[in-house]
Amino acid sequence: MVIREKIDKFRTLLRASMKSEDTEEWLDVHFTRPIGLAFALFWHRFGVTPNSITILSIFLGVAAGVMFSFTDTLYNVVGVVLLMLANFCDSTDGQLARLTNQRSMKGRCLDGFAGDTWFFTIYLAIVLRLWNEPIPLTTVPWGIGGLALAAVAGLLSHSPQSSLSDYYRQIHLYFLMGKKGSELDSYAQEQAIVESLKGKPNAFWERAFHANYQYYCKSQERRTPAFQRFHKALMAQYGSIEQVPQELKERFLKGSRPLMPFTNLLTFNSRAILLYITCLLNCPWIYLLFEVTIYNLMYIYMHKKHEKLCTSLMQNIGEERQIKPLVILFDFGGTLDTQGCHWGKMLWHGYEAMGVSVTEEQFREAYVYAERKLGGKPLISVSDTFRRMLSVKLSLEFDYLLEKGWLTIDEQSARKMQTRLEDHLYNKVETTIESSKSTLEQLRKRYRLGLVTNFYGNMSVVLNEFHLSNLFEVVTESAVVGVRKPSPEIFRKAVAAMQVEPRKVLVVGDSYTKDILPAHEIGCRTCWLKGEGWDKQEPEAPVADLIIHELKSLLAYK
Secondary structure, three states: OHHHHHHHHHHHHHHHHHOOOOOOOHHHHHHHHHHHHHHHHHHHHOOHHHHHHHHHHHHHHHHHHHOOOOOHHHHHHHHHHHHHHHHHHHHHHHHHHHHHHOOOOOHHHHHHHHHHHHHHHHHHHHHEEEEEEEOOOOOEHHHHHHHHHHHHHHHHHHHHHHHHHHHHEEEEEEHHHHHOOOOOOHHHHHHHHHHHHOOOOHHHHHHHHOOOHHHHHHHHHHHHHHHHHHHHHHHHHOOOHHOOOOHHHHHHHHHHHHHHHHHHHHHOOHHHHHHHHHOOOOOHHHHHHHHHHHHHHHHHHHHHHHHHHHHHHHOOOHOOOHOOEEEEEOOOOOOOOOOOOHHHHHHHHHHHOOOOOOOHHHHHHHHHHHHHHHOOOOOOOOOOOHHHHHHHHHHHHHHHHHHHHHHHOOOHHHHHHHHHHHHHHHHHHHHHHHHHHHHHHHOOOOEEEEEEEOOOOOHHHHHHHOOOOHHOOEEEEEHHOOOOOHHHHHHHHHHHHHHHOHHHEEEEOOHHHHHHHHHHHOOOEEEEEEOOOOOOOOOOOOOOOOOOOOOOOHHHHH
Protein backbone atom coordinates (compact mmCIF):
# COMPACT_ATOMS: atom_id res chain seq x y z
CA MET A 1 0.00 0.00 0.00
CA VAL A 2 2.86 2.37 0.87
CA ILE A 3 4.59 1.59 -2.44
CA ARG A 4 1.33 2.24 -4.30
CA GLU A 5 0.93 5.64 -2.63
CA LYS A 6 4.50 6.56 -3.53
CA ILE A 7 3.90 5.58 -7.16
CA ASP A 8 0.69 7.65 -7.27
CA LYS A 9 2.48 10.61 -5.71
CA PHE A 10 5.30 10.28 -8.26
CA ARG A 11 2.78 10.23 -11.12
CA THR A 12 1.07 13.33 -9.74
CA LEU A 13 4.40 15.14 -9.52
CA LEU A 14 5.29 13.96 -13.02
CA ARG A 15 2.11 15.48 -14.45
CA ALA A 16 2.73 18.72 -12.54
CA SER A 17 6.31 18.92 -13.82
CA MET A 18 5.30 18.68 -17.48
CA LYS A 19 4.29 21.63 -19.64
CA SER A 20 1.20 20.05 -21.24
CA GLU A 21 0.11 16.87 -22.96
CA ASP A 22 -0.15 18.76 -26.25
CA THR A 23 3.48 19.83 -26.30
CA GLU A 24 5.20 16.81 -24.72
CA GLU A 25 6.73 14.16 -26.97
CA TRP A 26 6.01 10.43 -26.46
CA LEU A 27 9.67 9.66 -25.75
CA ASP A 28 9.82 12.45 -23.18
CA VAL A 29 6.58 11.44 -21.47
CA HIS A 30 7.53 7.77 -21.10
CA PHE A 31 11.30 7.98 -20.77
CA THR A 32 13.03 11.35 -20.37
CA ARG A 33 10.55 13.06 -18.01
CA PRO A 34 10.24 10.20 -15.46
CA ILE A 35 14.02 9.89 -15.23
CA GLY A 36 14.37 13.67 -15.14
CA LEU A 37 11.85 13.87 -12.28
CA ALA A 38 13.73 11.20 -10.31
CA PHE A 39 16.90 13.25 -10.77
CA ALA A 40 15.03 16.45 -9.83
CA LEU A 41 13.76 14.96 -6.56
CA PHE A 42 17.26 13.67 -5.80
CA TRP A 43 18.94 17.04 -6.43
CA HIS A 44 16.20 18.94 -4.60
CA ARG A 45 16.92 16.91 -1.49
CA PHE A 46 20.46 18.33 -1.48
CA GLY A 47 19.41 21.89 -2.25
CA VAL A 48 20.85 21.95 -5.77
CA THR A 49 19.35 24.73 -7.94
CA PRO A 50 18.00 24.29 -11.51
CA ASN A 51 20.71 26.57 -12.93
CA SER A 52 23.45 24.42 -11.35
CA ILE A 53 22.00 21.37 -13.11
CA THR A 54 21.92 23.30 -16.39
CA ILE A 55 25.63 24.12 -16.00
CA LEU A 56 26.32 20.41 -15.36
CA SER A 57 24.46 19.59 -18.59
CA ILE A 58 26.77 21.95 -20.51
CA PHE A 59 29.85 20.00 -19.40
CA LEU A 60 28.18 16.69 -20.21
CA GLY A 61 27.05 17.90 -23.65
CA VAL A 62 30.50 19.28 -24.53
CA ALA A 63 32.13 16.01 -23.40
CA ALA A 64 29.64 14.09 -25.59
CA GLY A 65 30.62 16.23 -28.57
CA VAL A 66 34.29 15.44 -28.03
CA MET A 67 33.49 11.70 -28.05
CA PHE A 68 31.72 12.02 -31.42
CA SER A 69 34.89 13.39 -33.02
CA PHE A 70 36.39 9.87 -32.90
CA THR A 71 35.53 7.04 -35.28
CA ASP A 72 36.03 4.41 -32.56
CA THR A 73 32.70 2.79 -31.64
CA LEU A 74 33.47 2.72 -27.92
CA TYR A 75 34.08 6.47 -27.83
CA ASN A 76 30.84 7.01 -29.72
CA VAL A 77 28.91 4.85 -27.24
CA VAL A 78 30.36 6.96 -24.43
CA GLY A 79 29.24 10.06 -26.38
CA VAL A 80 25.70 8.65 -26.64
CA VAL A 81 25.58 8.02 -22.87
CA LEU A 82 26.96 11.49 -22.06
CA LEU A 83 24.48 13.25 -24.37
CA MET A 84 21.61 11.26 -22.86
CA LEU A 85 22.76 12.32 -19.40
CA ALA A 86 22.97 15.93 -20.58
CA ASN A 87 19.41 15.64 -21.88
CA PHE A 88 18.25 14.15 -18.57
CA CYS A 89 19.81 17.16 -16.83
CA ASP A 90 18.08 19.47 -19.29
CA SER A 91 14.76 17.83 -18.44
CA THR A 92 15.62 17.87 -14.73
CA ASP A 93 16.33 21.61 -14.52
CA GLY A 94 12.99 22.52 -16.11
CA GLN A 95 11.00 20.06 -14.00
CA LEU A 96 12.75 21.16 -10.82
CA ALA A 97 12.14 24.84 -11.71
CA ARG A 98 8.42 24.19 -12.29
CA LEU A 99 7.98 22.09 -9.14
CA THR A 100 9.84 24.52 -6.87
CA ASN A 101 8.67 27.69 -8.65
CA GLN A 102 12.26 28.73 -9.41
CA ARG A 103 11.65 29.67 -13.03
CA SER A 104 13.59 32.72 -14.14
CA MET A 105 14.66 34.50 -17.30
CA LYS A 106 18.30 33.73 -16.50
CA GLY A 107 17.40 30.06 -16.24
CA ARG A 108 15.58 30.15 -19.57
CA CYS A 109 18.48 31.91 -21.30
CA LEU A 110 21.00 29.57 -19.69
CA ASP A 111 18.93 26.59 -20.81
CA GLY A 112 19.02 27.81 -24.41
CA PHE A 113 22.75 28.51 -24.15
CA ALA A 114 23.31 24.95 -22.92
CA GLY A 115 21.61 23.38 -25.96
CA ASP A 116 23.49 25.70 -28.33
CA THR A 117 26.79 24.76 -26.69
CA TRP A 118 26.12 21.02 -26.99
CA PHE A 119 25.38 21.20 -30.68
CA PHE A 120 28.16 23.67 -31.48
CA THR A 121 30.58 21.15 -30.00
CA ILE A 122 28.88 18.27 -31.84
CA TYR A 123 29.00 20.04 -35.22
CA LEU A 124 32.65 20.93 -34.67
CA ALA A 125 33.36 17.30 -33.73
CA ILE A 126 31.70 16.07 -36.94
CA VAL A 127 33.78 18.54 -39.00
CA LEU A 128 37.00 17.27 -37.39
CA ARG A 129 35.87 13.67 -37.82
CA LEU A 130 35.11 14.13 -41.54
CA TRP A 131 38.05 16.38 -42.36
CA ASN A 132 40.35 13.67 -43.75
CA GLU A 133 37.58 11.20 -44.60
CA PRO A 134 36.71 10.84 -48.32
CA ILE A 135 33.40 12.12 -49.62
CA PRO A 136 31.29 9.03 -50.50
CA LEU A 137 31.97 7.62 -53.99
CA THR A 138 35.09 9.81 -54.33
CA THR A 139 38.66 9.93 -53.07
CA VAL A 140 38.36 13.64 -52.24
CA PRO A 141 38.48 14.37 -48.46
CA TRP A 142 35.63 16.38 -46.93
CA GLY A 143 37.95 19.13 -45.63
CA ILE A 144 36.42 22.62 -46.10
CA GLY A 145 33.38 21.00 -47.73
CA GLY A 146 32.54 19.29 -44.44
CA LEU A 147 32.92 22.60 -42.60
CA ALA A 148 30.61 24.34 -45.10
CA LEU A 149 27.99 21.57 -44.81
CA ALA A 150 28.12 21.74 -41.01
CA ALA A 151 27.79 25.53 -41.09
CA VAL A 152 24.70 25.35 -43.31
CA ALA A 153 23.24 22.53 -41.19
CA GLY A 154 23.92 24.28 -37.89
CA LEU A 155 23.56 28.02 -38.48
CA LEU A 156 21.10 28.16 -41.38
CA SER A 157 19.02 25.08 -40.56
CA HIS A 158 19.23 23.81 -36.98
CA SER A 159 19.22 27.23 -35.29
CA PRO A 160 16.13 28.73 -37.01
CA GLN A 161 14.30 25.39 -36.87
CA SER A 162 14.78 25.08 -33.11
CA SER A 163 14.00 28.70 -32.29
CA LEU A 164 10.75 28.73 -34.28
CA SER A 165 9.72 25.35 -32.86
CA ASP A 166 10.24 26.68 -29.35
CA TYR A 167 8.24 29.81 -30.24
CA TYR A 168 5.30 27.81 -31.60
CA ARG A 169 5.22 25.62 -28.48
CA GLN A 170 5.18 28.69 -26.24
CA ILE A 171 2.39 30.22 -28.34
CA HIS A 172 0.40 26.98 -27.97
CA LEU A 173 0.91 27.01 -24.19
CA TYR A 174 -0.06 30.70 -24.13
CA PHE A 175 -3.46 29.92 -25.68
CA LEU A 176 -3.84 26.73 -23.64
CA MET A 177 -2.77 27.90 -20.19
CA GLY A 178 -2.59 31.69 -20.34
CA LYS A 179 0.37 33.99 -19.76
CA LYS A 180 1.46 32.31 -16.51
CA GLY A 181 1.57 28.87 -18.12
CA SER A 182 3.77 29.99 -20.98
CA GLU A 183 7.19 31.52 -21.51
CA LEU A 184 6.07 33.58 -24.49
CA ASP A 185 8.29 36.62 -24.37
CA SER A 186 8.51 39.57 -26.74
CA TYR A 187 11.20 41.83 -28.16
CA ALA A 188 9.41 44.90 -26.76
CA GLN A 189 9.26 43.38 -23.29
CA GLU A 190 12.94 42.43 -23.34
CA GLN A 191 13.92 45.82 -24.78
CA ALA A 192 12.08 47.46 -21.89
CA ILE A 193 14.07 45.41 -19.38
CA VAL A 194 17.36 46.25 -21.10
CA GLU A 195 16.50 49.97 -21.03
CA SER A 196 15.50 49.79 -17.36
CA LEU A 197 18.87 48.23 -16.45
CA LYS A 198 20.95 50.96 -18.12
CA GLY A 199 23.25 52.61 -15.62
CA LYS A 200 22.23 50.32 -12.73
CA PRO A 201 25.17 49.09 -10.62
CA ASN A 202 25.96 45.35 -10.64
CA ALA A 203 23.53 44.72 -13.50
CA PHE A 204 26.06 43.93 -16.25
CA TRP A 205 25.34 40.20 -16.56
CA GLU A 206 21.60 40.58 -16.13
CA ARG A 207 21.54 43.23 -18.87
CA ALA A 208 23.74 41.03 -21.08
CA PHE A 209 21.28 38.13 -20.68
CA HIS A 210 18.31 40.26 -21.68
CA ALA A 211 20.18 42.08 -24.45
CA ASN A 212 21.01 38.75 -26.08
CA TYR A 213 17.54 37.34 -25.51
CA GLN A 214 15.79 40.36 -27.04
CA TYR A 215 17.37 39.60 -30.41
CA TYR A 216 16.32 35.94 -30.11
CA CYS A 217 12.74 37.18 -29.62
CA LYS A 218 13.11 39.66 -32.48
CA SER A 219 14.17 36.85 -34.82
CA GLN A 220 11.10 34.81 -33.88
CA GLU A 221 8.75 37.77 -34.35
CA ARG A 222 10.28 38.78 -37.68
CA ARG A 223 9.50 35.32 -39.12
CA THR A 224 5.88 35.25 -37.91
CA PRO A 225 4.17 38.36 -39.32
CA ALA A 226 0.70 36.76 -39.49
CA PHE A 227 0.85 35.71 -35.85
CA GLN A 228 2.06 39.19 -34.81
CA ARG A 229 -0.93 40.80 -36.55
CA PHE A 230 -3.29 38.22 -35.06
CA HIS A 231 -1.90 38.67 -31.55
CA LYS A 232 -2.03 42.46 -31.78
CA ALA A 233 -5.67 42.30 -32.91
CA LEU A 234 -6.51 39.98 -29.99
CA MET A 235 -4.87 42.31 -27.48
CA ALA A 236 -6.63 45.30 -29.03
CA GLN A 237 -9.98 43.52 -28.84
CA TYR A 238 -9.70 41.82 -25.44
CA GLY A 239 -6.73 43.34 -23.56
CA SER A 240 -5.19 40.03 -22.41
CA ILE A 241 -5.15 36.37 -23.41
CA GLU A 242 -7.21 35.55 -20.32
CA GLN A 243 -10.07 37.70 -21.69
CA VAL A 244 -10.09 36.06 -25.13
CA PRO A 245 -13.25 33.92 -25.54
CA GLN A 246 -12.59 30.23 -24.92
CA GLU A 247 -14.24 29.32 -28.23
CA LEU A 248 -11.69 31.42 -30.15
CA LYS A 249 -8.79 29.97 -28.16
CA GLU A 250 -10.06 26.45 -28.88
CA ARG A 251 -10.15 27.18 -32.59
CA PHE A 252 -6.55 28.31 -32.48
CA LEU A 253 -5.50 25.25 -30.44
CA LYS A 254 -7.30 22.93 -32.85
CA GLY A 255 -5.20 24.30 -35.70
CA SER A 256 -1.99 24.48 -33.67
CA ARG A 257 -2.18 21.00 -32.11
CA PRO A 258 -1.30 19.06 -35.32
CA LEU A 259 1.87 21.17 -35.59
CA MET A 260 3.18 20.20 -32.15
CA PRO A 261 4.70 16.89 -33.39
CA PHE A 262 6.71 18.93 -35.90
CA THR A 263 7.97 21.24 -33.15
CA ASN A 264 9.13 18.15 -31.26
CA LEU A 265 10.79 16.56 -34.29
CA LEU A 266 12.68 19.79 -34.94
CA THR A 267 14.10 20.11 -31.42
CA PHE A 268 16.11 17.40 -29.65
CA ASN A 269 14.95 13.78 -29.67
CA SER A 270 14.82 13.00 -33.38
CA ARG A 271 18.12 14.82 -33.93
CA ALA A 272 19.79 12.93 -31.10
CA ILE A 273 18.59 9.52 -32.35
CA LEU A 274 19.73 10.30 -35.91
CA LEU A 275 23.07 11.53 -34.55
CA TYR A 276 23.55 8.35 -32.51
CA ILE A 277 22.79 6.10 -35.48
CA THR A 278 24.93 7.95 -38.04
CA CYS A 279 27.92 8.28 -35.71
CA LEU A 280 27.79 4.60 -34.69
CA LEU A 281 27.58 3.63 -38.40
CA ASN A 282 30.41 6.10 -39.14
CA CYS A 283 28.41 8.20 -41.61
CA PRO A 284 27.67 11.45 -39.67
CA TRP A 285 27.47 13.38 -42.95
CA ILE A 286 24.02 11.82 -43.38
CA TYR A 287 22.95 13.63 -40.21
CA LEU A 288 24.07 16.94 -41.70
CA LEU A 289 22.25 16.25 -44.97
CA PHE A 290 19.05 15.45 -43.07
CA GLU A 291 19.33 18.83 -41.34
CA VAL A 292 19.63 20.66 -44.64
CA THR A 293 16.91 18.72 -46.50
CA ILE A 294 14.27 16.77 -44.54
CA TYR A 295 14.27 19.00 -41.45
CA ASN A 296 14.09 22.16 -43.56
CA LEU A 297 11.09 20.77 -45.46
CA MET A 298 9.36 20.11 -42.13
CA TYR A 299 10.28 23.62 -40.98
CA ILE A 300 8.78 25.22 -44.11
CA TYR A 301 5.59 23.16 -43.81
CA MET A 302 5.17 24.00 -40.10
CA HIS A 303 5.79 27.70 -40.70
CA LYS A 304 3.33 27.98 -43.60
CA LYS A 305 0.58 26.11 -41.75
CA HIS A 306 0.95 28.27 -38.64
CA GLU A 307 0.90 31.54 -40.57
CA LYS A 308 -2.11 30.34 -42.57
CA LEU A 309 -3.92 29.47 -39.32
CA CYS A 310 -3.31 32.95 -37.91
CA THR A 311 -4.39 34.64 -41.14
CA SER A 312 -7.67 32.70 -41.24
CA LEU A 313 -8.47 33.44 -37.58
CA MET A 314 -7.65 37.10 -38.12
CA GLN A 315 -10.65 37.34 -40.43
CA ASN A 316 -12.91 36.14 -37.62
CA ILE A 317 -12.06 38.93 -35.23
CA GLY A 318 -11.82 41.70 -37.86
CA GLU A 319 -8.97 44.04 -38.61
CA GLU A 320 -8.33 46.35 -35.66
CA ARG A 321 -7.60 49.22 -38.07
CA GLN A 322 -11.29 49.43 -38.97
CA ILE A 323 -12.17 50.71 -35.49
CA LYS A 324 -11.98 54.47 -35.06
CA PRO A 325 -9.86 55.52 -32.05
CA LEU A 326 -11.62 57.43 -29.30
CA VAL A 327 -8.55 58.38 -27.25
CA ILE A 328 -5.12 59.78 -28.11
CA LEU A 329 -2.37 59.33 -25.52
CA PHE A 330 0.60 61.67 -25.95
CA ASP A 331 4.15 61.48 -24.70
CA PHE A 332 5.48 64.80 -23.35
CA GLY A 333 9.30 65.00 -23.41
CA GLY A 334 10.54 64.84 -27.00
CA THR A 335 7.00 64.99 -28.38
CA LEU A 336 5.01 68.03 -27.23
CA ASP A 337 8.05 70.07 -26.21
CA THR A 338 10.46 69.40 -29.10
CA GLN A 339 8.24 68.05 -31.94
CA GLY A 340 10.14 64.76 -32.24
CA CYS A 341 13.69 65.95 -31.63
CA HIS A 342 15.45 63.81 -29.00
CA TRP A 343 16.31 65.94 -25.98
CA GLY A 344 19.97 64.98 -26.27
CA LYS A 345 20.03 66.41 -29.79
CA MET A 346 17.99 69.44 -28.70
CA LEU A 347 20.57 70.24 -26.05
CA TRP A 348 23.51 69.68 -28.40
CA HIS A 349 22.07 72.07 -30.98
CA GLY A 350 21.73 74.60 -28.15
CA TYR A 351 25.38 74.05 -27.20
CA GLU A 352 26.36 74.70 -30.83
CA ALA A 353 24.18 77.83 -31.09
CA MET A 354 25.62 79.30 -27.88
CA GLY A 355 29.22 78.47 -28.85
CA VAL A 356 29.94 76.06 -25.99
CA SER A 357 33.39 74.81 -27.01
CA VAL A 358 33.14 71.05 -26.41
CA THR A 359 32.92 68.17 -28.86
CA GLU A 360 29.68 66.29 -29.42
CA GLU A 361 31.29 63.16 -27.96
CA GLN A 362 32.20 65.06 -24.77
CA PHE A 363 28.68 66.51 -24.58
CA ARG A 364 27.12 63.06 -25.00
CA GLU A 365 29.12 61.73 -22.08
CA ALA A 366 28.02 64.69 -19.94
CA TYR A 367 24.40 64.21 -21.03
CA VAL A 368 24.40 60.51 -20.07
CA TYR A 369 26.03 61.38 -16.73
CA ALA A 370 23.32 63.97 -15.98
CA GLU A 371 20.50 61.59 -16.96
CA ARG A 372 21.85 58.90 -14.65
CA LYS A 373 22.20 61.35 -11.79
CA LEU A 374 18.63 62.54 -12.28
CA GLY A 375 17.41 58.96 -12.43
CA GLY A 376 19.33 57.88 -9.34
CA LYS A 377 18.74 60.73 -6.91
CA PRO A 378 15.64 62.87 -6.21
CA LEU A 379 17.16 66.08 -7.55
CA ILE A 380 13.85 67.27 -9.00
CA SER A 381 11.04 68.01 -6.55
CA VAL A 382 7.29 67.73 -7.23
CA SER A 383 7.01 71.53 -7.13
CA ASP A 384 9.73 72.22 -9.71
CA THR A 385 8.86 73.97 -12.96
CA PHE A 386 10.19 72.97 -16.36
CA ARG A 387 12.57 75.93 -16.17
CA ARG A 388 13.94 74.74 -12.85
CA MET A 389 14.29 71.19 -14.20
CA LEU A 390 16.21 72.44 -17.24
CA SER A 391 18.49 74.45 -14.97
CA VAL A 392 19.32 71.38 -12.84
CA LYS A 393 20.03 69.28 -15.93
CA LEU A 394 22.36 71.89 -17.44
CA SER A 395 24.15 72.40 -14.10
CA LEU A 396 24.94 68.70 -13.93
CA GLU A 397 26.26 68.72 -17.49
CA PHE A 398 28.40 71.82 -17.02
CA ASP A 399 29.76 70.50 -13.71
CA TYR A 400 30.84 67.33 -15.49
CA LEU A 401 32.42 69.16 -18.43
CA LEU A 402 34.35 71.47 -16.07
CA GLU A 403 35.48 68.57 -13.87
CA LYS A 404 36.77 66.67 -16.91
CA GLY A 405 38.63 69.78 -18.12
CA TRP A 406 36.78 69.73 -21.45
CA LEU A 407 35.20 73.15 -20.93
CA THR A 408 38.28 75.36 -20.79
CA ILE A 409 36.85 78.52 -19.27
CA ASP A 410 36.63 79.77 -15.69
CA GLU A 411 33.71 78.90 -13.40
CA GLN A 412 32.07 82.34 -13.60
CA SER A 413 32.15 82.40 -17.42
CA ALA A 414 30.79 78.87 -17.54
CA ARG A 415 27.79 79.78 -15.38
CA LYS A 416 27.01 82.82 -17.54
CA MET A 417 27.16 80.61 -20.61
CA GLN A 418 24.90 78.09 -18.87
CA THR A 419 22.32 80.80 -18.14
CA ARG A 420 22.34 82.01 -21.76
CA LEU A 421 21.92 78.41 -22.95
CA GLU A 422 19.05 77.89 -20.51
CA ASP A 423 17.25 81.01 -21.81
CA HIS A 424 17.79 79.91 -25.42
CA LEU A 425 16.44 76.38 -24.83
CA TYR A 426 13.50 77.48 -22.73
CA ASN A 427 12.38 79.98 -25.37
CA LYS A 428 12.55 77.25 -28.03
CA VAL A 429 10.50 74.88 -25.87
CA GLU A 430 7.95 77.58 -25.11
CA THR A 431 7.48 78.28 -28.83
CA THR A 432 7.22 74.58 -29.68
CA ILE A 433 4.69 73.87 -26.94
CA GLU A 434 2.56 76.79 -28.10
CA SER A 435 2.41 75.17 -31.54
CA SER A 436 1.64 71.78 -29.98
CA LYS A 437 -1.10 73.37 -27.87
CA SER A 438 -2.85 74.66 -30.98
CA THR A 439 -2.86 71.13 -32.46
CA LEU A 440 -4.06 69.60 -29.17
CA GLU A 441 -6.95 72.07 -28.92
CA GLN A 442 -8.18 71.08 -32.37
CA LEU A 443 -7.76 67.35 -31.70
CA ARG A 444 -9.66 67.67 -28.42
CA LYS A 445 -12.81 68.50 -30.38
CA ARG A 446 -12.75 64.97 -31.87
CA TYR A 447 -10.90 62.83 -29.32
CA ARG A 448 -10.38 62.38 -25.62
CA LEU A 449 -6.75 63.20 -24.77
CA GLY A 450 -4.36 61.76 -22.20
CA LEU A 451 -0.67 61.97 -21.33
CA VAL A 452 1.81 59.14 -20.62
CA THR A 453 5.24 60.33 -19.57
CA ASN A 454 8.43 59.47 -17.73
CA PHE A 455 8.64 62.40 -15.34
CA TYR A 456 9.67 63.29 -11.82
CA GLY A 457 6.32 63.85 -10.09
CA ASN A 458 6.08 67.48 -11.22
CA MET A 459 4.12 66.98 -14.44
CA SER A 460 1.08 68.87 -13.14
CA VAL A 461 3.29 71.90 -12.35
CA VAL A 462 4.82 71.78 -15.85
CA LEU A 463 1.39 71.52 -17.49
CA ASN A 464 0.24 74.59 -15.54
CA GLU A 465 3.42 76.38 -16.51
CA PHE A 466 2.61 75.96 -20.22
CA HIS A 467 -1.19 76.28 -19.85
CA LEU A 468 -1.90 72.69 -20.93
CA SER A 469 -3.70 71.41 -17.82
CA ASN A 470 -7.23 71.63 -19.23
CA LEU A 471 -6.43 69.53 -22.32
CA PHE A 472 -5.82 66.10 -20.76
CA GLU A 473 -8.38 63.94 -18.98
CA VAL A 474 -5.74 61.65 -17.48
CA VAL A 475 -2.01 62.15 -16.83
CA THR A 476 -0.07 58.92 -16.24
CA GLU A 477 3.33 59.89 -14.85
CA SER A 478 6.06 57.34 -14.12
CA ALA A 479 7.04 58.80 -10.74
CA VAL A 480 3.41 58.66 -9.61
CA VAL A 481 2.35 55.21 -10.91
CA GLY A 482 5.67 53.51 -10.11
CA VAL A 483 6.50 52.16 -13.56
CA ARG A 484 8.52 53.72 -16.39
CA LYS A 485 8.60 53.48 -20.13
CA PRO A 486 9.48 51.36 -22.01
CA SER A 487 7.47 48.98 -19.81
CA PRO A 488 4.09 48.24 -21.45
CA GLU A 489 2.57 48.35 -17.96
CA ILE A 490 2.55 52.15 -17.88
CA PHE A 491 0.43 52.17 -21.05
CA ARG A 492 -1.91 49.55 -19.56
CA LYS A 493 -2.42 51.84 -16.58
CA ALA A 494 -3.13 54.81 -18.83
CA VAL A 495 -5.63 52.87 -20.96
CA ALA A 496 -7.35 51.55 -17.82
CA ALA A 497 -7.55 55.07 -16.38
CA MET A 498 -9.23 56.27 -19.59
CA GLN A 499 -11.68 53.31 -19.31
CA VAL A 500 -11.35 52.33 -22.94
CA GLU A 501 -10.19 49.26 -24.90
CA PRO A 502 -6.59 49.37 -26.21
CA ARG A 503 -7.79 49.01 -29.82
CA LYS A 504 -9.58 52.37 -29.46
CA VAL A 505 -6.42 54.19 -28.36
CA LEU A 506 -3.79 55.92 -30.50
CA VAL A 507 -0.42 56.45 -28.77
CA VAL A 508 1.74 59.30 -30.10
CA GLY A 509 5.41 59.49 -29.17
CA ASP A 510 8.87 60.32 -30.48
CA SER A 511 10.67 57.24 -29.10
CA TYR A 512 10.28 54.03 -31.09
CA THR A 513 11.51 51.83 -28.22
CA LYS A 514 9.87 53.68 -25.32
CA ASP A 515 6.55 54.67 -26.89
CA ILE A 516 5.77 52.71 -30.04
CA LEU A 517 6.91 49.17 -29.17
CA PRO A 518 5.33 48.90 -25.69
CA ALA A 519 2.06 50.55 -26.81
CA HIS A 520 1.93 48.24 -29.83
CA GLU A 521 2.45 45.24 -27.55
CA ILE A 522 -0.72 45.90 -25.54
CA GLY A 523 -2.82 46.38 -28.69
CA CYS A 524 -2.93 50.16 -29.08
CA ARG A 525 -2.54 51.88 -32.40
CA THR A 526 0.66 53.86 -32.62
CA CYS A 527 1.87 57.06 -34.26
CA TRP A 528 5.62 57.62 -34.38
CA LEU A 529 6.56 61.31 -34.37
CA LYS A 530 9.83 60.77 -36.16
CA GLY A 531 12.28 63.61 -35.74
CA GLU A 532 16.01 63.80 -35.09
CA GLY A 533 16.97 60.83 -32.92
CA TRP A 534 19.80 60.32 -30.47
CA ASP A 535 21.47 57.99 -32.98
CA LYS A 536 20.87 57.01 -36.60
CA GLN A 537 19.70 53.46 -35.98
CA GLU A 538 16.40 52.66 -37.66
CA PRO A 539 14.08 49.70 -37.07
CA GLU A 540 14.07 47.31 -40.04
CA ALA A 541 10.28 47.10 -40.23
CA PRO A 542 8.55 49.68 -37.99
CA VAL A 543 5.35 48.44 -36.38
CA ALA A 544 3.93 51.96 -36.09
CA ASP A 545 0.52 52.38 -37.72
CA LEU A 546 1.38 55.94 -38.65
CA ILE A 547 4.65 57.85 -39.05
CA ILE A 548 4.58 61.66 -39.03
CA HIS A 549 7.26 64.36 -38.91
CA GLU A 550 5.29 67.16 -37.30
CA LEU A 551 2.48 67.05 -34.77
CA LYS A 552 -0.02 69.01 -36.85
CA SER A 553 -0.09 66.12 -39.36
CA LEU A 554 -2.39 64.39 -36.85
CA LEU A 555 -5.14 66.82 -37.79
CA ALA A 556 -5.53 64.92 -41.07
CA TYR A 557 -5.75 61.55 -39.28
CA LYS A 558 -9.11 59.78 -39.46
